[in-house]
Amino acid sequence: MAAGFHALGVRRGDTVAFMLRNRPEFHPLDAAAMHLGATPFSVYNTSSPEQIAYLLSDAQPKVFVVEQQFLDRAREAMAIDGSVEHVVLLDGADENTIHPDELEQAQPSGDFDFEASWRAVEPTDVLTLIYTSGTTGPPKGVQLTHANEIAQCRGVHDAAPWLGAGGATVSYLPMAHIADRGLTHYGQMFWGDTLTCCPEPTQIFAHVADTRPTRFGAVPRIWEKLMAALQAGFETEPDEARRAGVNAAIELGHTKVRAEQAGQTVPEDILAAYDRAEEQVFKPIRAKLGFDRCESYIIAPPRRRWRCSSSSPRSGSRSARSGGCPSCRRSRRWCRATTSGSAPSASRSPASRSSSPTTARCSSAVTR
Numbered sequence: 248m249a250a251g252f253h254a255l256g257v258r259r260g261d262t263v264a265f266m267l268r269n270r271p272e273f274h275p276l277d278a279a280a281m282h283l284g285a286t287p288f289s290v291y292n293t294s295s296p297e298q299i300a301y302l303l304s305d306a307q308p309k310v311f312v313v314e315q316q317f318l319d320r321a322r323e324a325m326a327i328d329g330s331v332e333h334v335v336l337l338d339g340a341d342e343n344t345i346h347p348d349e350l351e352q353a354q355p356s357g358d359f360d361f362e363a364s365w366r367a368v369e370p371t372d373v374l375t376l377i378y379t380s381g382t383t384g385p386p387k388g389v390q391l392t393h394a395n396e397i398a399q400c401r402g403v404h405d406a407a408p409w410l411g412a413g414g415a416t417v418s419y420l421p422m423a424h425i426a427d428r429g430l431t432h433y434g435q436m437f438w439g440d441t442l443t444c445c446p447e448p449t450q451i452f453a454h455v456a457d458t459r460p461t462r463f464g465a466v467p468r469i470w471e472k473l474m475a476a477l478q479a480g481f482e483t484e485p486d487e488a489r490r491a492g493v494n495a496a497i498e499l500g501h502t503k504v505r506a507e508q509a510g511q512t513v514p515e516d517i518l519a520a521y522d523r524a525e526e527q528v529f530k531p532i533r534a535k536l537g538f539d540r541c542e543s544y545i546i547a548p549p550r551r552r553w554r555c556s557s558s559s560p561r562s563g564s565r566s567a568r569s570g571g572c573p574s575c576r577r578s579r580r581w582c583r584a585t586t587s588g589s590a591p592s593a594s595r596s597p598a599s600r601s602s603s604p605t606t607a608r609c610s611s612a613v614t615r
Contacts, residue, residue, distance in 0.1 A: 248275055248276055248278075248279035248350060248351060249279040249280075249282050249283055249361055249364065250353065250354075250355045250359060250361065251279075251349075251350035251351055251352070251353040251355075252279055252280055252283055252285070252310065252350070253283060253355040253356070253359050253364075254353035254354055254355045254356070255309065255310055255332070255333045255345075255350075255353070256309055256332065256333075257280060257283055257285050257309055257310060258283065258284070258285070259283060259284030259285065259364070259367065259368070259372070260284065260285070260286070260372075261283075261285045261286070261308070261309050262285065262286045262287070262288060262306045262307060262308040262309070262376070263277075263280040263285055263286070263287045263288075263308050263309065263310045263311075263312065264287075264288060264289075264290060264302070264303065264306065264308040264310070264311045264312065264331070265277065265287060265288070265289045265290065265311075265312045265313075265422065266289070266290040266292060266294075266299070266311070266312070266313045266314070266317045266321060267289070267292075267312065267313070267314050267317075267337065267422070268292065268314065268446040268447075269418045269419055269420075269422070269427070269444045269445055269446050270314075270337070270444050270446055271444050272337055272347065273422060273432075273444075274432060274435075274442070276312055276335075276347075277422075277432065278436075280310075281368075281374065282361070282364060282365040282368070283364050283365075284364060284365075284367055284368045284372055286306075286372075286373045286374065286375060286376060287375060288302075288306060288308075288375050288376035288377070288378070288388075288423075289421065289422040289423035289428065290302055290423055291421055291423045292317060292421065294320070295320070296320050296323035296324045296327065297324075297327070298381075298386075299320060299321065299323075299324035300323075300324040300325075300327035300328045301328075301385060301386065302378060302386065302388075303324055303325065303327075303328040303330055303331060304327075304328040304330065305386075305388055306376055306388060307330040308330060308331060309330070309331065309332050309333065310331070310332070310333045310334075310335060311325070311331045311333070311334050311335070312334075312335040312337065313334060313335070313336060313337070314336075314337050314338055315336060315337075315338045315339035315341075318334075318336060318339070318341065318344070321334065333345055335347065335350055368393065369393070370392065370393050370394035370397070371392050371393075371394060372392060372393055373390045373391070373392055374391050374392055374393045374395070374396055374433075375391050375396075375428065376388040376389065376390060376391070377389045377391060377423070377424070377425045377428070378423065391425070396429065396433050397437075399429060400433065400434065400437040400438075404437075404438075407543070412438045412439045412440075413438070413439050413440065413441075414438060414440045414441070414460075414461035414462050414542070415440060415441040415442075415443070415458060415459070415460045415461045415462070415540070416430075416431055416434070416435075416440055416441075416442060416443070416460045416461070416462045416463065417431075417442075417443045417444075417445055417451065417454050417455060417458060417460050417463065418431040418432070418442055418443065418444050418445065419444075419445035419448050419451050419454070420448075426464070430464065430545075440462075441458075443457075443458045443460070451465075451469065452473060452536065452537070455536065455537040455538065456535075456536060456537035457537065458537065459537045459538075459539060459540045459541075460537070460538075460540065460541055461540050461541055461542050461543075462541065462542065462543050462544075462545070463538070463541055463543075463544055463545070464544065464545030464546070465545075465546070466546075467546065470546065473536075477532070481493050481494065492527075492528065493528055495524075496524035496527070496528040496529065499517070499520055499521055499524055500521065500524065500529075502517060503517055503518070503521050
């Protein structure tokens with residue numbers, strides 16, 4: 248793929264635009280451009296032709312990688328700004344575009360040296376562009392360097408060494424936002440995670456149930472929808488005793504977390520009852536949802552900030568919604584969503600935290 252981009256004229260310092268849903272093809276294509284020293288960036292799929300044209304005019308990409316469903320809007324935008332020289336179409340057929348197979352088979356110039364290309368990438372080179380929402384004027388392209396992203400990943404690793412490497416996560420947010428690009432795309436390179444792509448956000452929890460991730464993050468609205476679905480299921484439970492038991496367990500969790508957040512000592516009888524509720528109610532629910540392997544949950548509160556919450560058996564079901572839990576206070580960090588895509592998460596159990604960081608697997612081009 249890198250050779251194909253090189254054959255299209257992409258060189259170090261150039262930009263490559265993407266307008267795709269969350270799909271596996273994005274990751275090798277973006278990484279290929281990155282290994283050339285180019286700067287790949289993503290366009291929000293909801294953008295109008297005029298909005299796309301503004302980004303093309305600002306970033307001046309030589310290549311635009313799109314899906315069939317976005318091709319018409321991409322062409323309207325390119326008619327406004329003529330910087331794009333080549334369009335790579337991932338699906339469908341169009342005589343004026345390049346198919347990925349053609350890109351892979353393209354022959355670069357004789358002086359192309361893949362090894363030399365990625366080794367020439369410097370920490371201060373621009374890794375990607377993250378465009379702001381444009382609420383205070385035209386969107387601004389935030390330039391994130393390789394060093395910036397590596398610093399974010401190392402910060403997460405230092406703050407949460409128990410996460411280790413080789414986990415699993417689901418990618419479903421726009422790659423135009425640093426949250427998914429930073430924590431899943433670059434994160435999989437840093438930690439060696441297995442990544443599952445979810446092209447439709449409405450199918451998030453179907454993918455979770457199928458893949459059983461070890462890490463998962465979402466904005467409050469996603470968690471609220473899940474909670475609403477669970478509550479609806481609890482209310483329709485035909486066994487009255489079982490329904491009463493579930494509601495009692497949830498209220499017990501509320502009682503425990505309210506006491507913890509108020510700085511009060513939780514009585515031993517409450518803790519013991521909660522441990523029973525964990526085994527009999529909460530643990531089976533997590534298993535049914537696909538969260539039985541999940542070691543950390545990231546909650547993205549309003550105002551573009553991240554907060555961590557623990558999945559500890561004693562953290563309570565509402566801890567994330569009402570301000571986090573005591574077990575993650577030592578590792579809690581804040582960051583701006585536009586300029587960094589990392590957020591430390593608390594372990595399933597504080598006792599499981601490693602005393603020394605686990606060696607992480609990294610992409611040589613990113614860590615150069």
